[in-house]
Amino acid sequence: MSHNQRMQDRINPDERNPARAGASPDPALLEAAFASMGAGVLVVDTGGAVAACNPQAEWLLGHPPGGLLGRGLHQDVCFRGPGGQAEPTSQCPLLRVARTGRLAAGDEDLLVRADGGVLPVAWTSAPLRQMGRITGAVVVLRDVTHRHQARARRAERHARGQEARRQAEDAHAAVLWLVEVTDALVSTLDAQEALGRLAKLLVPRLADWAALDVATGPGQARRMACAWSDGLPAIERAGVGPLPRFAPSSPTPLARALGGAGTRLLTDVGEAGPGRDAMDEAQREQFAALGAVFVLLLPLRLRGDALGAMTLVRTDPARPFTDDEVVLAEEVARRTALSLENARLYGQQAGIATVLQRSLLTDLPNVEDLELAASYRPAQREAEIGGDWYDAFVLPGGDLAVVVGDVVGHDLQAASRMGALRNMLRALAVDRARTPGEIMQRLDAAMVHLDVAESATAIYSRLRPAGQHRWRFTWSNAGHPPPLLLTADGETAWLEGSGTLLLGVAPGQPRPTDMTMLPPGATVLLYTDGLVESRTRSIDVGMSRLRRSAAAEVGRPLEEMCTALINALGDPGDDMTVIAVRTPVGR
Structure with missing residues (x-):
């Protein structure tokens, strides 16, 4: 080939290549390529109506063949706002390119499927130009459900980790607090002093008002200690001293706790129960004065012997006793009963010691x-x-x-x-x-x-x-x-x-x-x-x-x-x- 001929080809290459000279591509070839793409492709006009789509787009969005044609992309498919509400068409990022002429993309957004479910997708939207003007947009969708699920799993694992950490911190705090409780109980063998120290630890950790009562005989009990938070109304809060007598078989809550019955949570503290007696009446009057909403009654029981009762009162309706708090309170009651038993045995030993010493x-x-x-x-x-x-x-x-x-x-x-x-x-x-x-x-x-x-x-x-x-x-x-x-x-x-x-x-x-x-x-x-x-x-x-x-x-x-x-x-x-x-x- 002569030098002149090569120069001519460079100057006007389309004269030697019919496709470049303006020949149209084979429509069947374009349709086959359009249908076989692994991503969903939709062509929309400037109004947002779907003019064409490939089978992959229909499958991804859950529509039958031809089911998307003529539908409004924004109204029927596009994602919603944070509250699930439909955004104005002018705000739709997939259609914005038809007005701006600038390419747009999203990494992970949710589109609405035909069954009402959502599909996580990565998408790109490019302006469609014909004869120098924008006539619509081409939207390409790719399913990223796996990425969405992985992110959700990571979020779930993170949430579980945070919850486990919170539970561990709560458990650690509870253990440290129990150490304080134990120290308060064992650092003295005087029962009233030990219970007074305990009452101050119970408020506000477990209650807004707490009382510790000891059984002194059949139908008899004595309030040994009482504590309250500063915000409670000015009533006779201390109340340390003998409680009103009650029948040993009384079904009232405090009498049952003093008798060794199991833990009981009262949520309707103003309602009088059957067999109401003087002690129950006095207790409920005090609950009313305190503004009690939740009352937790626990027996102080050791090896089947009923030694007393612990009463915990909360006045905030938004702060009910949780299961973990009930378990913690029961552990405190168990340790308190053990302390009372030790004090009792110490008193017996002291009495023996006194008698022995006098004899010597x-x-x-x-x-x-x-x-x-x-x-x-x-x-x-x-x-x-x-x-x-x-x-x-x-x-x-x-x-x-x-x-x-x-x-x-x-x-x-x-x-x-x-x-x-x-x-x-x-x-x-x-x-x-x-x-x-x-x-x-x-x-x-x-x-x-x-x-x-x-x-x-x-x-x-x-x-x-x-x-x-x-x-x-x-x-x-x-x-x-x-x-x-x-x-x-x-x-x-x-x-x-x-x-x-x-x-x-x-x-x-x-x-x-x-x-x-x-x-x-x-x-x-x-x-x-x-x-x-x-x-x-x-x-x-x-x-x-x-x-x-x-x-x-x-x-x-x-x-x-x-x-x-x-x-x-x-x-x-x-x-x-x-x-x-x-x-x-x-x-």
Whole structure:
């Protein structure tokens, strides 16, 4: 081909290509291509009526063949507004291109199918131009249901995750709150104090008003604690004290809860039930004054025993008790019942301890010429009677034996061992006339064989007249704080002696006897470590305080002196014992 010919082809290529020269494409070919497209295609005129569509568009939108032709794309197919309402045709994004001439597209929108369902689609809309002017639009639709479903699944998973997180946070908060509840209940063995603390925790966490009642007998109960939120009306909110009597078989809600019936939720608190009694009437009057809307009544029950009831009131109609809150309240009621039972058992043990302690305290003998007094104060923890003891008795030869001791421990077992040890020492002292050191050595050996106590401290002493208003004082100290000697003019001295190990540590070891002569009007003070030792100061400081206090009290009667020292000194958390003997003043 010549160079001129090639140039001619470049200048006018349509002369060599009939299709490019204006020949029309085969209509059958266009129709086949239109029908076989994987996307839905609709051709609409400027008014929005469907002029043509392919089978895929009809299938996607749920219309039979030819069912879309002539229909308004916006009125019959196009998506609706956020509330489901039809938007004006002028606002339809699929048809907007017929006016603007600019391409439009959507990533995921919903179209209405023939059956009323919706179809998620991605779409494009392009202007249709003929002879240089816009005559409509070509809309291409692609089904993105899978994407829509995936997004919905992700949203659902996210919502479930958020809900699980919320539930976990709520559960964690409930556990932390239950820890507070438990701490409030176990930090004291006083039932009223524990219930008062609990009531303050119940409001506003579970209620706007809460009351805790304890059964005191058949048909009898006492309101132990009450709490309320600040917004409640000014009524007699506290109401602590005896409740009106009721029949044990009363069907009224509070009576049933006090009797151990199951949890009950009241939503019509103003309506009187059958068998209304004075307590039920008073309760409903109080509910009315509170503006109660929901009332939750729970028994305080443990192992079948009905101990009381817990009442929770809410005044907001928009805040009913949820199932989780009822379960939480029931757990609080269970722990409260356990606390009440512990307080009851503690009271029983304290009573036993008091009786036992009184039985172990010795009645002091009347001894001619000598003044004898003793004082004992248990620890403030009433049930912990401890192992402190004192004793005084006249020996067969007429000498006076004075004893003070302390068995290791602060419980009933320590107290019982103390009693056994005291009686054994009495028996050994009365059996034979031996020195205090020999008696203590025999007691040490007997403890091992008879398993009386693991260890103990003690002082065993004897007083004997020595003429001219003087008295001979002998003693043996087994690891105990030393006796304090006070003269009539207030001089003081520790009778250190040659103290040895505690009883029970080295059985069989010889134990020495120490001796001193007591002048007229002298006082010997024996005591236990609770008088001089505490958690806040050393024993040296405590003994210095005892020495000064005793010197200041030396002019008082001996019984008053012992009581004053007990009240002024020592650790309230420990038991204390003082026994003192005073020789007569010489004439």
